[in-house]
Amino acid sequence: MTADTTLYTPAEHAAMDTALAAALAGPRGANPLVGAVILSPGGEQLATGYHRGAGTAHAEADAISEARKQGIDTVGTTMVVTLEPCNHVGRTGPCAQAIMAAGISKVIYAVDDPHDPAAGGARTLRSAGVEVRSGLALDRAFDLNRDWFDAVAAKRPFVTLHIAQTLDSRIAADDGTSQWISSPESLADNHGLRGLIDAILVGTGTVLIDNPRLTARDAEGELFSRQPVRAVMGLRDVPEDAAVRGADGRFVHLPTRDPAEALGMLFGQGVRHVMVEGGSSILSTFLGAHLVDELIVYMAPTLLGSGTPALHDLGITTLKDAQHWSWDDAGGGAVRMLGNDLRLHLRSPRGTVGTIKNSALHKSLVPRSEAAEHVTGGH
Numbered sequence: 001m002t003a004d005t006t007l008y009t010p011a012e013h014a015a016m017d018t019a020l021a022a023a024l025a026g027p028r029g030a031n032p033l034v035g036a037v038i039l040s041p042g043g044e045q046l047a048t049g050y051h052r053g054a055g056t057a058h059a060e061a062d063a064i065s066e067a068r069k070q071g072i073d074t075v076g077t078t079m080v081v082t083l084e085p086c087n088h089v090g091r092t093g094p095c096a097q098a099i100m101a102a103g104i105s106k107v108i109y110a111v112d113d114p115h116d117p118a119a120g121g122a123r124t125l126r127s128a129g130v131e132v133r134s135g136l137a138l139d140r141a142f143d144l145n146r147d148w149f150d151a152v153a154a155k156r157p158f159v160t161l162h163i164a165q166t167l168d169s170r171i172a173a174d175d176g177t178s179q180w181i182s183s184p185e186s187l188a189d190n191h192g193l194r195g196l197i198d199a200i201l202v203g204t205g206t207v208l209i210d211n212p213r214l215t216a217r218d219a220e221g222e223l224f225s226r227q228p229v230r231a232v233m234g235l236r237d238v239p240e241d242a243a244v245r246g247a248d249g250r251f252v253h254l255p256t257r258d259p260a261e262a263l264g265m266l267f268g269q270g271v272r273h274v275m276v277e278g279g280s281s282i283l284s285t286f287l288g289a290h291l292v293d294e295l296i297v298y299m300a301p302t303l304l305g306s307g308t309p310a311l312h313d314l315g316i317t318t319l320k321d322a323q324h325w326s327w328d329d330a331g332g333g334a335v336r337m338l339g340n341d342l343r344l345h346l347r348s349p350r351g352t353v354g355t356i357k358n359s360a361l362h363k364s365l366v367p368r369s370e371a372a373e374h375v376t377g378g379h
């Protein structure tokens with residue numbers, strides 16, 4: 001079921017297009033991609049905002065602050081946003097309050113926020129006399145964050161998988177050496193990601209071979225202020241003197257070979273975004289279990305001919321079972337040059353709106369009807 005899009009003006013449709021495009025500038029992770037546009041009563045797009053990742057301003061607040069910077073009066077305007085405004089006080093203030101404080105009189109959003117503590121923005125806004133409608137561009141907004149919706153519904157962290165490989169898909173040479181396959185620019189990008197995520201995960205094999213630190217550092221080796229939890233997965237003990245243990249209490253051993261169980265343990269510790277770094281056994285087990293939302297591949301123009309392959313068995317024996325990933329334009333684009341390397345960014349093949357349209361999750365996010373929704377919908 002899709003909301004009746006004829007209920008919206010051409011200017012509101014155009015603003016939602018702008019908001020969806022703006023959302024793509026943000027990074028994927030613990031929070032969804034969200035874009036917002038403030039429309040004048042005459043239908044002019046006054047200001048645009050987007051969410052830059054966990055801990056930063058939400059798209060609505062970003063659009064309001066953009067309007068303020070430009071000296072634009074937001075009283076009596078319309079906020080068009082790709083996700084229901086939040087009602088909770090998380091790391092940033094609630095958007096419902098910011099919208100009311102800005103004197104915005106109408107809110108049009110695409111898809112309900114499925115996350116319980118965040119839910120309720122629509123109801124709060126309506127109670128305060130703001131006109132609220134939802135369902136415009138619902139399918140596109142759902143598709144924009146389909147992996148994030150999936151992770152929220154499954155109560156597991158959003159999973160980014162990182163592979164730093166040669167042109168012939170090797171992540172280490174025959175003797176186990178692998179530092180460094182990537183260009184300095186790719187390594188800097190990787191450390192930037194380490195500084196954004198909640199946890200980084202490797203297997204016991206990588207710890208025993210590489211003795212990695214798994215911290216987020218700048219080019220001079222200085223630690224960033226925000227550090228991920230360092231998780232090691234596998235049944236063997238992690239040596240007492242392993243660098244990964246560190247001295248900051250952010251190390252965790254996950255004594256399991258089951259990727260779902262490992263994610264459950266991390267989720268229980270408050271982790272909402274994990275980056276799986278390797279090695280090949282761990283990469284393969286997460287991919288084979290369809291537990292990866294986002295794939296980042298740094299590909300160096302280097303050949304080894306032998307060595308550790310990035311992946312081995314994914315449980316696929318025939319072409320029809322191949323995993324078909326899609327290029328992801330979010331967070332800087334699908335393909336970029338980083339120094340001498342290519343950085344490839346892909347989205348999970350789990351399903352597109354076409355295949356998940358009838359899922360319980362999708363149905364739960366679809367307003368029952370515009371009329372009924374005014375009374376009961378939007379939480």
Ligand SMILES: NC(=O)C1=CN([C@@H]2O[C@H](COP(=O)(O)OP(=O)(O)OC[C@H]3O[C@@H](n4cnc5c(N)ncnc54)[C@H](OP(=O)(O)O)[C@@H]3O)[C@@H](O)[C@H]2O)C=CC1
Nearest residue numbers: 164171172203205206234235236257278279280281282285
């Ligand atoms: N270029 C890159 O991006 C990276 C390269 N590397 C390289 O990869 C190599 C290490 O790869 P690899 O040996 O595969 O090591 P892994 O880091 O993948 O660890 C493998 C170990 O993890 C444990 N484990 C936990 N769950 C599973 C599971 N479901 N299936 C299989 N094993 C599991 C097992 O140990 P246990 O008996 O303890 O359960 C297994 O021996 C190194 O040479 C390293 O340099 C590593 C990371 C990134």
Ligand SMILES: Nc1c(N[C@@H]2O[C@H](COP(=O)(O)O)[C@@H](O)[C@H]2O)[nH]c(=O)[nH]c1=O
Nearest residue numbers: 164178180181182210212213214215277
């Ligand atoms: N070799 C390789 C990577 N290797 C990953 O980095 C880990 C080392 O981390 P640290 O000790 O914190 O510097 C190593 O164990 C493996 O997980 N990463 C990349 O981006 N590019 C590379 O070429």
